Amino acid sequence: MAATYHVRSCSLPARLPSNGLNHIQQLLSKLPTDNNNSLSLLSQLYESISHLFNDSPASSLLPHHSFFTHLLDLSLVQLDLCSKLRDITCRIKDCLRDLRSAFRRRGHGGDLTIRCHVKAFVRSRRLIHKDLAKLLLLLKQTDHPSIESTHPLITLLRQVCSQTCRSFRTVMLSLSSSVPKPRPSRWALVSKLVIKNVTNTSAQVHSGDRTEFQMMDEELQRFCSAKEIKKEGIKSLIALLDNVDVVVEDLEESLESVYRRMIQARVSLLNILSLHI
Numbered sequence: 001m002a003a004t005y006h007v008r009s010c011s012l013p014a015r016l017p018s019n020g021l022n023h024i025q026q027l028l029s030k031l032p033t034d035n036n037n038s039l040s041l042l043s044q045l046y047e048s049i050s051h052l053f054n055d056s057p058a059s060s061l062l063p064h065h066s067f068f069t070h071l072l073d074l075s076l077v078q079l080d081l082c083s084k085l086r087d088i089t090c091r092i093k094d095c096l097r098d099l100r101s102a103f104r105r106r107g108h109g110g111d112l113t114i115r116c117h118v119k120a121f122v123r124s125r126r127l128i129h130k131d132l133a134k135l136l137l138l139l140k141q142t143d144h145p146s147i148e149s150t151h152p153l154i155t156l157l158r159q160v161c162s163q164t165c166r167s168f169r170t171v172m173l174s175l176s177s178s179v180p181k182p183r184p185s186r187w188a189l190v191s192k193l194v195i196k197n198v199t200n201t202s203a204q205v206h207s208g209d210r211t212e213f214q215m216m217d218e219e220l221q222r223f224c225s226a227k228e229i230k231k232e233g234i235k236s237l238i239a240l241l242d243n244v245d246v247v248v249e250d251l252e253e254s255l256e257s258v259y260r261r262m263i264q265a266r267v268s269l270l271n272i273l274s275l276h277i
């Protein structure tokens with residue numbers, strides 16, 4: 001009688017894990033309505049994508065090799081955008097702390113020194129606005145992967161790419177907020193630098209509660225327009241600068257988290273595609 005052997009299959013399941021897909025879909029559904037936590041949710045989103053890539057059978061992804069190769073190219077551009085945004089927040093933080101320090105040392109240099117520091121801060125804001133305008137133009141070129149597919153994972157990843165662009169755009173526009181033009185004065189030129197829009201794109205920010213950056217710019221505008229520097233004005237401006245510093249610190253940490261999660265997702269995808277080589 002012929003011997004029979006029971007062989008256990010070592011092959012991976014051919015289907016994508018549904019729990020991972022559902023979790024990504026849930027996170028995507030939260031993002032459009034939660035601008036305050038968009039970067040935190042985006043970080044969770046890329047962490048879930050990384051786990052999904054690690055848990056998915058290569059056989060379910062390799063037939064779509066061309067899309068994922070395109071996705072890798074796109075991820076490089078979005079990583080570059082995230083890195084540059086993170087660098088901009090670092091620059092803003094450094095400029096803020098220099099200005100706050102100057103205000104607290106006011107007695108050593110007088111009002112003229114304070115005005116010089118404010119001018120330097122305004123110049124830095126103008127340069128940052130220009131850099132943000134360049135990033136906004138680059139962002140428009142990365143909004144949608146060009147390859148269409150009905151594969152459920154590809155559909156989700158296309159949505160993730162679009163949401164990443166929207167989240168980055170929200171951050172960029174919040175950092176380049178606009179305020180009304182000031183009344184003409186001896187310091188009107190300095191004020192104009194503070195409130196100058198980087199591009200017409202910044203006008204597309206939805207109306208609503210003012211951001212800390214808008215309130216800071218408005219207070220700087222009033223400070224620059226004033227004929228004399230009053231103690232109350234300085235206290236108000238220092239309080240706003242402190243608030244903005246907290247916001248920038250949180251933003252920097254959130255962008256760092258998103259950047260790390262995006263890299264992890266990219267590495268996970270590279271590991272799968274390496275099987276195709």
